[in-house]
Amino acid sequence: MDKNMLGDLDNLPEEDKMRMSTMIDQLQIRDSLRMYNSLVERCFTDCVDSFKRKTLDKQEETCIRRCAEKFLKHSMRVGMRFAELNQGAPTPD
Amino acid sequence: MDRIPSSPSDPSEDSLPVADKTSSVDLRKEQNLVTIEKEVEFRVDLYNRVVKTCFDKCIEKRYKESELYIGENSCVDRCVSKYSQVNNIIGQILASQRESM
Numbered sequence: 001m002d003k004n005m006l007g008d009l010d011n012l013p014e015e016d017k018m019r020m021s022t023m024i025d026q027l028q029i030r031d032s033l034r035m036y037n038s039l040v041e042r043c044f045t046d047c048v049d050s051f052k053r054k055t056l057d058k059q060e061e062t063c064i065r066r067c068a069e070k071f072l073k074h075s076m077r078v079g080m081r082f083a084e085l086n087q088g089a090p091t092p093d
Numbered sequence: 094m095d096r097i098p099s100s101p102s103d104p105s106e107d108s109l110p111v112a113d114k115t116s117s118v119d120l121r122k123e124q125n126l127v128t129i130e131k132e133v134e135f136r137v138d139l140y141n142r143v144v145k146t147c148f149d150k151c152i153e154k155r156y157k158e159s160e161l162y163i164g165e166n167s168c169v170d171r172c173v174s175k176y177s178q179v180n181n182i183i184g185q186i187l188a189s190q191r192e193s194m
Binding site (some may be wrong): 029040042052053072 | 187
């Protein structure tokens with residue numbers, strides 16, 4: 001998620017811009033941490049089903065890596081489209 | 094608020110807004126507190142998710158008794174261990190992503 005998604009900040013007075021910018025930074029940090037935890041939970045739930053051992057096997061590890069990378073790419077794509085919508089740009093069919 | 098202009102060498106001037114009297118040390122302390130707060134929030138969230146996830150993975154939903162079975166005990170131990178490994182792997186992936194940005 002980046003600030004472009006949130007629409008036009010430029011019309012605010014200078015002092016409000018500063019406060020908004022700080023607030024947005026803090027929200028982004030919190031959102032990043034939350035996303036991290038959600039991602040771990042999601043990939044663990046989807047990839048790990050057996051508990052005969054206490055360490056991940058090769059298959060599980062591969063699954064986790066693919067899951068994480070896929071999710072991040074997906075997240076970026078959503079962010080892209082979201083920003084397009086916010087800016088009123090035409091979107092593909 | 095009307096400010097009577099004061100010379101920069103007189104920081105104790107009463108007409109200055111309170112914020113100007115905050116030293117940079119105090120600001121850094123406050124930022125540290127915010128960072129620690131975020132860290133604690135993060136760990137609490139992580140803990141709650143591990144509890145939830147490993148319960149779903151390991152505990153039989155029929156609840157024939159209130160004690161955990163031996164099998165469930167081992168499962169939970171291993172579940173926490175594996176979850177922790179997943180946490181580390183994804184931490185590495187996210188860190189390397191951030192570097193490449």
